[in-house]
Amino acid sequence: MRCQARYRIIVLDNMETHHTLPAALNIAAVERDTGLSKDTLRVWERRYGFPVPERDANGDRLYPVAQVEKLRLIRRLIDQGRRPAKIIGASTDELLALIADTPDSRAAAATDLPLLQYVRLHRSAELAAALRQALLRQGLQRFAAETVAPLNEAIGEAWMRGEIDVPEEHLYTEQVQNVLRGAIGAHVGSGTRPRVLLTTFPDEEHVLGLLMAEATLVAEGACCLSLGTRTPLPELRTAAVDGSFDVVGLSFSAAYPARQAIDDLLQLRAMLPASIAIWAGGGALRGKQKRLPGIRVIEGLEDTIAALGEWRAAPRHDLNA
Amino acid sequence: MRCQARYRIIVLDNMETHHTLPAALNIAAVERDTGLSKDTLRVWERRYGFPVPERDANGDRLYPVAQVEKLRLIRRLIDQGRRPAKIIGASTDELLALIADTPDSRAAAATDLPLLQYVRLHRSAELAAALRQALLRQGLQRFAAETVAPLNEAIGEAWMRGEIDVPEEHLYTEQVQNVLRGAIGAHVGSGTRPRVLLTTFPDEEHVLGLLMAEATLVAEGACCLSLGTRTPLPELRTAAVDGSFDVVGLSFSAAYPARQAIDDLLQLRAMLPASIAIWAGGGALRGKQKRLPGIRVIEGLEDTIAALGEWRAAPRHDLNA
DNA sequence: CATGATCATTGTCCTGGACAAAACGTGATT
């Protein structure tokens, strides 16, 4: 089977066998590293003349690392809203210039956050200590809203501008998870209402938004159960109904296509009984409330508390359950 | 763009619009839900005559949920070592019988674990409380080795046997993460040696093995930095060298192809200076020590402590760094 | 029994064509 070896890399030894770096990646590895599907990579080659990979003895594509780097830059710019045809012909340097030209100067201001510097410099111990200190000082709720949320945004923007890379983002996510999960675990609070089931749709893998929501809700005395990311819709329905939950909460990162988020939410709405509320929040849903009948759009972390208040103030819920 | 809607589902309204369930999934959704690639799905249809999806107005495949269910069963059996041609013609009931026939009767014994029952019954609060209690009773290290590890295995086997589903596994993973990460965060211990960089390769997304390793190491006074899952090799190299780590630790679930694990590890070994040790553990590597020169294979959690002892007893490390 | 050669199975990659959904641009309307 040709691709059973899912991470096949061709190594070209230059002089010695020490410190060899992979010189070319097969199409599956490029798909993983850039997030561009194999079909997209092939159709770009056909249409725009880039990338133009080498071929191995069998005629399979082999992408030099330089081209993969450029693909990564292009991917970033497309995520910012640019279109492939406009940028794919540019040189690597021009692409870097485009990325640096992001008019979002707020990012530069946010750069002053000392915590962001810890991320940049890989100071994980200091980062963890500072996060924990902020948690103690602010309490769980304000910690999520006033420390983690802005930091999240600053990291996202730094990522867009290419100022941080995979390891920095991973490190950040790990440390925040450690702190948030520890704090969430400390709040036992079972048996209270409402009972909220938290998760994301199958194509959404970002976990921090979910954890922040859970932290906020738990701090307000709700009884939360998180299924983590990527729960298939039918399973989500079963879990919500069988567990007699009051609310299903969904989190969407800004990268999630808004249109798909709306479709998926309406689909879920049709699958769940009306007695179960649906709350949905995150970047993909800003200002989409009117298009989502039967769904409470959460506009930011503070709004979570408002939604909770509304639910508790609502005339009647089956309290005999 | 045809697949920009990555989670397109065709809903057939039977009578009312309430409680509609998706009747058929497009090929991308099936790929996500079953883990079988689009190419594999198409080639199976060509070769074995299953699955045989409907077609939409455009000629695109639409897989009825019944066929997706069967595909999931087939996938499970293949993961157990069966071959597609032998089982793809069987009926759903016959497949279920095959799964139930797993000779692994240890799973039945492990079923008695009370914690596993909490997972089965979605008793998340009780599960969390029991985990926390076990942690307090046993301490972090024994908790990882004597509670989490066996539970992990039992869950894995129950999954293979089809006794638990996506939400149960997610719920379990979430709760264990909450407890483990809280405990890991409590150990500060920076500045000690060795400095260990923990992560997984890009195709490995299971996080629990990594967390268990981190818990064990942290409890022994190592200075751990986890990058979470899926770190690309070049970035891993950079992070390890720039952060002047003594050890890079990799975790492999049992589902990771052993051959690929070996290739990837040797590749990493060639990329890192000899002064940085590589430790690798997890199901995919049982008994593979001899094929991996320059890599310390960790045979189980207890062996982690042994490896740590060996490292500390080794004649000389650059202590002036 | 272990080991090596032969054969069958199987997953991935290839080419080149097609199409619908999203983005864009334009002009009319509030």
Next chain:
DNA sequence: AATCACGTTTTGTCCAGGACAATGATCATG
């Protein structure tokens, strides 16, 4: 100025069917 409606262009995914190498299975030999 915004907002909306509409035609045009761009773009990502899907399709068919052929090919091949890596893996597993089978069988012969030491």
